[in-house]
Amino acid sequence: xxxxxxxxxxxxxxxxxxxxxxxxxxxxxxxxxxxxxxxxxxxxxxxxxxxxxxxxxxxxxxxxxxxxxxxxxxxxxxxxxxxxxxxxxxxxxxxxxxxxxxxxxxxxxxxxxxxxxxxxxxxxxxxxxxxxxxxxxxxxxxxxxxxxxxxxxxxxxxxxxxxxxxxxxxxxxxxxxxxxxxxxxxxxxxxxxxxxxxxxxxxxxxxxxxxxxxxxxxxxxxxxxxxxxxxxxxxxxxxxxxxxxxxxxxx
Amino acid sequence: xxxxxxxxxxxxxxxxxxxxxxxxxxxxxxxxxxxxxxxxxxxxxxxxxxxxxxxxxxxxxxxxxxxxxxxxxxxxxxxxxxxxxxxxxxxxxxxxxxxxxxxxxxxxxxxxxxxxxxxxxxxxxxxxxxxxxxxxxxxxxxxxxxxxxxxxxxxxxxxxxxxxxxxxxxxxxxxxxxxxxxxxxxxxxxxxxxxxxxxxxxxxxxxxxxxxxxxxxxxxxxxxxxxxxxxxxxxxxxxxxxxxxxxxxxxx
Numbered sequence: 001x002x003x004x005x006x007x008x009x010x011x012x013x014x015x016x017x018x019x020x021x022x023x024x025x026x027x028x029x030x031x032x033x034x035x036x037x038x039x040x041x042x043x044x045x046x047x048x049x050x051x052x053x054x055x056x057x058x059x060x061x062x063x064x065x066x067x068x069x070x071x072x073x074x075x076x077x078x079x080x081x082x083x084x085x086x087x088x089x090x091x092x093x094x095x096x097x098x099x100x101x102x103x104x105x106x107x108x109x110x111x112x113x114x115x116x117x118x119x120x121x122x123x124x125x126x127x128x129x130x131x132x133x134x135x136x137x138x139x140x141x142x143x144x145x146x147x148x149x150x151x152x153x154x155x156x157x158x159x160x161x162x163x164x165x166x167x168x169x170x171x172x173x174x175x176x177x178x179x180x181x182x183x184x185x186x187x188x189x190x191x192x193x194x195x196x197x198x199x200x201x202x203x204x205x206x207x208x209x210x211x212x213x214x215x216x217x218x219x220x221x222x223x224x225x226x227x228x229x230x231x232x233x234x235x236x237x238x239x240x241x242x243x244x245x246x247x248x249x250x251x
Numbered sequence: 252x253x254x255x256x257x258x259x260x261x262x263x264x265x266x267x268x269x270x271x272x273x274x275x276x277x278x279x280x281x282x283x284x285x286x287x288x289x290x291x292x293x294x295x296x297x298x299x300x301x302x303x304x305x306x307x308x309x310x311x312x313x314x315x316x317x318x319x320x321x322x323x324x325x326x327x328x329x330x331x332x333x334x335x336x337x338x339x340x341x342x343x344x345x346x347x348x349x350x351x352x353x354x355x356x357x358x359x360x361x362x363x364x365x366x367x368x369x370x371x372x373x374x375x376x377x378x379x380x381x382x383x384x385x386x387x388x389x390x391x392x393x394x395x396x397x398x399x400x401x402x403x404x405x406x407x408x409x410x411x412x413x414x415x416x417x418x419x420x421x422x423x424x425x426x427x428x429x430x431x432x433x434x435x436x437x438x439x440x441x442x443x444x445x446x447x448x449x450x451x452x453x454x455x456x457x458x459x460x461x462x463x464x465x466x467x468x469x470x471x472x473x474x475x476x477x478x479x480x481x482x483x484x485x486x487x488x489x490x491x492x493x494x495x496x497x498x499x500x501x502x503x
Contacts, residue, residue, distance in 0.1 A: 054406060055406075056402050056405070056406065074402075074405050074406050075406075075408060076406070076407055076408045078406075079406060079407065080402070080403070080406050082399050082402075082403060084399065086397070086399035086400055086402070086403040088400060088418070088421070088422070089499075089500045089501050090421040090422070090424065090499060090500055091421075099404070099407060099417070100407030100408060102417075103404075103407055103408045103409045103413055103417065104408055131499060131501060132501065133500075133501025134501075147407075151407060
């Protein structure tokens, strides 16, 4: 199961030595198996919010519940895919993917079976013994996704993972991401500043306001999958997202 | 290209020996001040034939390996603690910087008082001369780890000792290698210096014996051996290790 609830999350940043309210009481409930994209203006704290969900940062107020249980620390029930991948350069692709399993003490042959399945799924099998510096940015993100999936988390948290990719690679991964979601039925929370990306991926899009941010609008994207970025029918959803982003009111 | 480089090097050293022999043949200085390369070579051969040279090298290397191992183990531990625990850095960290400025031979009198004329005393000098270079490089390495490596690992369930062995040490390893390399250089100077002053076996001792016997060719022969071992260990152990790590980590 993977129903995650954020209740009245408040977070201050230190700005020139003074506290600055970045997140001003975000409430967001994401049901098990939902694919929610979070968009918002830059600096609205959407990445920080994701890090709070992951347990990598503590909110100044509010709480995060996973299936009704209050979360305190970070843990493999919510795996984060970082913007730059955060792959370990001293490990091969296979060892990177198996890292979390090894930490959990899973025996070697069992680890190999699991990692092989996800390396195949992400079309990485032939790179299993490569080091990460030998891979393109797109390949690296595939490894990062595989490394997250092997942990079989309840929730997958993705922090602008495709921001550094060229548009061709991104389009490919947008389609694959939808197939992964349909195949694994994971709860996914995906932060992006790219509106078409949010419309392609999300079953729902949560629009954050300017800081101190709150969830300004929650839009269901009710449209058949797999979606592709150039589908004109997605245009109306993109317009709704853009309109919600624009109607911010005074800062 | 490689053969060309080797040719240049060999040519250079052959030239040095020819010039050296030339100066000796000109008889500007007496032989007990300026020996010929042949005399130095004879001394080396003599040392090899009676085994004293190998015994000296073996003794010095054994002390070096023990001292450097202690320095590497202790330096890594201290460096990691300094990088991860702010209080340790603020207290012990400032002391480490001070201690690093003490040349290793300056520890010799203390080592003699504490340990007497023993192997332990020389090993102590070797280790203490090298430990702070390892500490400081480890500290810098751990401080420079991409924070997302640590976060990703914690997120996947790593904690405590697991985090140290699977993330902190490998991620900081390129820096640590520099620390080992510096540490080895300090340790080598330390062990020879200590052996000179302790005058208790080893290459430094043989060097000192040469001085006491007024045998200048023995002194030069031992200096050449000390240099030769330095070049070998630098080039074959540390250079190779560094190249391997840098390539594997994708840093070159």
